[in-house]
Structures are given as C-alpha cells and as structure tokens.
Amino acid sequence: MFTDIHNCCMLLGTADDILILCHKSPDGDTIGAAYGLYHALTHLGRRAAVRCSDPLPEKFAYIHGGIEMPEFEPQLIIAVDIAGPGLLGPALEQYADRVDLCIDHHVSNSDYAGLTLLDAQAAAACEVMTSVIRHLGVPLTKPMADALFTGCATDTGCFRYSNTTANTLRTAADLIDAGADSARITNDLFETVSRKRMTLENRIMDTLEYHFDDRCATIVMSRALLDELGAKVEDLEGIVSIPRRIEGVDVAVAFRENPSGTYKISVRTGEKANASAICENFGGGGHVRAAGCNVPGPLEHAKELLLEAVRKELTGA
Numbered sequence: 001m002f003t004d005i006h007n008c009c010m011l012l013g014t015a016d017d018i019l020i021l022c023h024k025s026p027d028g029d030t031i032g033a034a035y036g037l038y039h040a041l042t043h044l045g046r047r048a049a050v051r052c053s054d055p056l057p058e059k060f061a062y063i064h065g066g067i068e069m070p071e072f073e074p075q076l077i078i079a080v081d082i083a084g085p086g087l088l089g090p091a092l093e094q095y096a097d098r099v100d101l102c103i104d105h106h107v108s109n110s111d112y113a114g115l116t117l118l119d120a121q122a123a124a125a126c127e128v129m130t131s132v133i134r135h136l137g138v139p140l141t142k143p144m145a146d147a148l149f150t151g152c153a154t155d156t157g158c159f160r161y162s163n164t165t166a167n168t169l170r171t172a173a174d175l176i177d178a179g180a181d182s183a184r185i186t187n188d189l190f191e192t193v194s195r196k197r198m199t200l201e202n203r204i205m206d207t208l209e210y211h212f213d214d215r216c217a218t219i220v221m222s223r224a225l226l227d228e229l230g231a232k233v234e235d236l237e238g239i240v241s242i243p244r245r246i247e248g249v250d251v252a253v254a255f256r257e258n259p260s261g262t263y264k265i266s267v268r269t270g271e272k273a274n275a276s277a278i279c280e281n282f283g284g285g286g287h288v289r290a291a292g293c294n295v296p297g298p299l300e301h302a303k304e305l306l307l308e309a310v311r312k313e314l315t316g317a
Contacts, residue, residue, distance in 0.1 A: 001111070001114070001115055001116065002111065002115075002116050002117075002118055003115040003116065003117055004117070005117060005131060005132060005135050006135070007115065008101065008103070008115065008117040008132060008135075009132065009135045009136050011076070011100065011101055011115060012041070012076070012078075012101075012132075012136065013136075014076070015046070015075035015076035016046050016047055016075060017046075017047050017048075017072045017073065017074050017075045017076070018041055018046055018047070018048045018049075018074060018076045018077075018078060019048075019049055019051060019072075019074035019076070019077045019078065019095075020034045020037055020038055020048060020049065020050045020051070020078050020080060021034075021050075021051055021052070021077065021078065021079045021080070021082065021088060021092055021099070022034050022050065022051070022052040022056075022080065022081070022082075023052075023079075023081060023082045023087040023088065023089070024052070024053040024054050024087060024088065024089030024090075024092075025054055025089075025233045026052050026054060026056055026057065027154060027155075027237065028060060028150045028151050028153070028154030028155070028189070029081050029124045029125050029126055029150075029151035029154055029155045030052075030080055030081035030082070030125065030151075031052075031056055031057075031060050031063055031064060031147070031150070031151070032060075032063060032124075032125075032126045032129075032147040032148050032149070032150040032151030032152075032154075033080040033081050033103065033124075033125040033126045033128075033129040033147075033148070033151055034050045034052075034080050034081075035050060035063050035064060035067075035143070035144075035147040036126060036129050036130070036144045036147040036148040036151075037078070037080065037103075037129055037132070037133070038050050038067075039141060039143050039144045039147070040132075040133045040136055040138040040144060043138050043139075043141070044136070044138060047070060047072060049069040049070055049071075049072070049074075050064070050069060051069070051091075051092060052089070052091075052092070053088060053089025053090055053091035053092050054089060054091075054233070057232075057234035058234075059188065059189065059234065060150065062146060062185075063143075063146060063147045063150060076100050076101070077095055077098050077099050077100050077101075078099070078100065078101045078102070078103065079095075079099045079101070079102045079103070079104075079113060080102075080103050080104070080125055080129065081103075081104060081105070081106075081124075081125035081151075082102060082104065083104060083106035083108050083109045083110065083285060083286070084108075084109070084110040084112060084285075085097070085099070085110075085112050096112075097112075099112065099113040099114065100113065100114045100115065101113055101114065101115050101116070101117070102115070102116045102117070102118075103116075103117045103125060103128055103129060103132060104116065104117070104118050104125055104128070105118070105119055105120060105121075105122040105123070105124060105125050105127065105128055106118075106120070106285070106286060106287065107120040107276065107285075107287065107288070108276055108280070108285030108286055108287075108291075117132070119131075121165065121167075122165075122167070122168070123152065123155055123156045123161075123163040123164055123165060123168040124151045124152045124154075124155035124156065124168070125151060125155075126147070126148040126149070126150070126151025126152050126155070126171075127151075127152055127167065127168055127171050129148060129151075130148050130152075130171050130174070130175065131171075133148075139178075140174070140175065140178035140179075141178070141179065142178065142179030142180070144178070145175040145176070145178035145179045145180035146179070146180050146181060146185065148171075148175050148180070149172060149175040149176065149180035149182060149185060150185055150189070152168060152171060152172050152175070153172070153182075153185060153186055153189065153190075154189060156168060157190075157238075157241065158186055158189075158190045159172065161289060161290075162271070162289055163287065163288075163289060194235075196229060196230070196231070196235060197235055199229060200229055200231055200235060200236070200239070201239060201242065203225055203229070204219050204220070204221055204225070204239060205219065205242065205243075207219050207220040208243060210249075211307055211310070212307075212310070212311060212314055214248050214249065215248065215249065215250045215251065215314055216249065216250065216251040216252075216253065216307070216310050216314070217243035217244070217246055217249045217251075217252050217253075218243075218252075218253045218254070218255065218303065218306075218307075219239070219240070219242075219243055219252075219253075219254050219255070220254075220255045220257075220299065221236060221239075221254065221255065221256040221257065222257050222299075223257040223258075223259065226256075226257070236256065239254060240252055240253070240254035240266040240267070240268050241268050244268040244269070244270070249270075250269060250270045250272045250273050250314065251267065251268075251269050251270075251273045251275075251278070251310050251313070251314065252267070252268045252269075253265060253266070253267050253306055253307075253310065254266040254267075255299065255302055255303065255306075257297070257299070261296075261297040261298070262294055262295065262296055262297055263294065263295050263296075263297055263299070263302040264292065264294055265279065265282070265284070265292055265293045265294065265295055265302070265306060266290075266291075266292050267279055267286075267290070267291050267292065267293075268289065268290050269288070269289050269290075270289075272314070273310075273313050273314060274288050274313060275287065275288060275289055275290055275291035276288055276291040277313055278291065278306075278309045278310060278313050279291040279292055279293035280293075281293075281309045282294065282295050282305070282309070
C-alpha cells in the first residue's frame with residue numbers, strides 16, 4: 001500500500017531493530033540511501049543494519065568502509081531503491097514477503113511491501129531519503145551527506161540526465177552544505193577510470209551495431225570477454241550510456257551474458273522512446289530513460305526479442 005512521508009516516519013519511529021535492504025548488484029543510489037538511513041537511525045539511538053546479497057563495490061568504500069553491522073532479529077524491514085522483490089537477490093530472498101516499508105523512486109514499483117513511500121518524480125532514492133531524514137528531525141551529518149549525494153549524482157549521470165529536476169539540484173546543494181565532498185565524489189566516480197575499465201570499453205565498443213536507420217545501437221558483453229578481463233559487475237556500470245551519446249541514437253541496448261546463458265539487458269533512451277516500456281515486455285522495468293530486464297539466450301535469440309520490442313517502441317506499431 002502506498003503511503004506518504006508522514007506515515008513513513010511514524011512507522012520508522014515504532015521499532016528499535018531495523019534491517020535495511022539494498023538491491024542486488026548494488027549501485028550508488030541503493031547504497032547511499034541505505035547508509036544515509038542507517039546513520040539517521042543510529043543517530044536516533046536505534047539499532048540498525050544494512051544487508052545486500054552482493055558485495056558492496058570498493059569504489060563506494062568511503063560510504064560503507066569500516067562499519068561493522070550488528071546481528072539481530074529485525075522488528076522492521078526496509079527496502080531502499082528496490083522496485084520489486086526479485087531485485088533482493090538470493091541471499092535476501094527470505095525477506096521477499098516480509099518487507100514492512102519500501103522507499104523508492106521507480107515508477108515500476110510493484111507495491112510489494114506493507115507500505116511504500118514512492119516519489120516517481122525524484123531522480124534518485126537518495127533524493128527521497130533526504131526528505132525522509134529531514135522529516136525525522138535528524139540533522140544531516142557528513143557521512144549522511146556523502147552517502148546521499150552519491151546516489152543523487154550516480155542516478156543522474158552527475159546531474160546530466162533528463163531526470164534531474166530543480167528539486168534534485170536543491171537537494172544536492174543542501175547535501176553539499178551539510179558536508180558532502182562533491183568534488184572528490186564526482187571526480188572519483190565520473191572522471192577517473194581504471195585501465196581495466198578502459199580496456200573493457202574498447203573491447204565492448206568493438207561489438208557496436210546499429211539498427212532501424214541508426215536510431216538504435218547495441219553492444220554485447222560476452223561471458224568470455226568478462227572472464228578474460230576479470231570484470232566485475234561494478235566495472236560495467238555506465239557502459240550502456242556510451243552508445244546512447246552517439247548522434248541520432250534514440251535507444252541504446254546492452255546485452256550482458258549471465259553465467260546461466262541468459263542475458264541481462266540494460267536500455268537507455270532519449271526523449272523519443274520509453275526504456276521502461278521496452279523492458280516491461282520481458283518482466284522488467286525501471287525508469288522512462290533507463291530500465292532493465294532479463295531474456296533467454298542464445299545471443300541471436302535475445303537480440304531478436306529486444307530489437308522487436310525496440311522496433312515497436314520506435315514506430316508505435
């Protein structure tokens with residue numbers, strides 16, 4: 001059931017042992033929202049812990065590094081930036097039907113939690129979480145600000161994507177005022193790449209193909225290539241946005257081969273196409289400009305499925 005921020009904060013005030021869940025393959029937004037809330041709750045004297053099915057990327061160690069999480073039986077379970085229970089991942093699937101509160105910004109949220117605070121106009125879950133923390137009456141500290149600024153920055157492509165609103169920028173400004181190290185965070189996340197990442201980009205862009213009068217561009221991340229280069233999921237973040245920057249491309253699709261032989265699909269679109277609508281054909285979803293799903297292999301079959309969905313989206317047929 002969808003709720004408002006007042007009822008959300010009332011619920012947060014009812015429990016002492018609070019478990020905060022991130023989505024699998026964690027990004028800056030789910031990590032930032034989780035740790036921002038963690039710090040706010042511990043400031044209020046509550047016992048809280050953050051859990052994720054997958055290891056948290058080292059590049060976000062300035063958010064999660066050195067924090068020991070307690071073990072307890074939770075009184076309240078909160079999911080952040082998680083549109084559906086399938087995104088919890090294997091290690092957290094035991095909580096799929098036990099989530100008391102979801103704080104999210106995905107229009108595709110399936111309303112699986114007992115209560116859901118959803119702001120589909122927000123660019124990031126961290127934008128929503130900043131409002132929650134304010135309503136809790138907790139002053140923003142530097143650890144909170146660094147965590148929350150990270151989510152706002154990563155989900156907007158460093159405030160370049162069309163989901164960036166005036167409120168997003170006001171929120172970011174408030175977080176900088178509270179101590180967020182915006183220069184270091186944006187430099188480390190957007191301006192600095194490892195040699196492995198540069199090699200990955202070059203090899204993956206060799207697979208670039210154009211479709212539908214060059215309005216759609218596809219790239220492929222094969223299992224063989226990822227294994228050869230020892231690539232982790234976090235090494236691939238943002239690669240799908242590269243072909244989207246090509247002049248005339250309205251839809252960019254990345255095919256990442258899973259160990260099972262299925263394909264993880266990431267879609268990025270411009271103003272003339274809806275990424276979420278494309279992915280909803282395959283049980284996925286996300287945002288209008290950024291969405292994802294999974295489809296069966298082999299690669300040619302996966303391409304056939306996705307390109308047909310893209311064709312329908314571009315032509316309205």
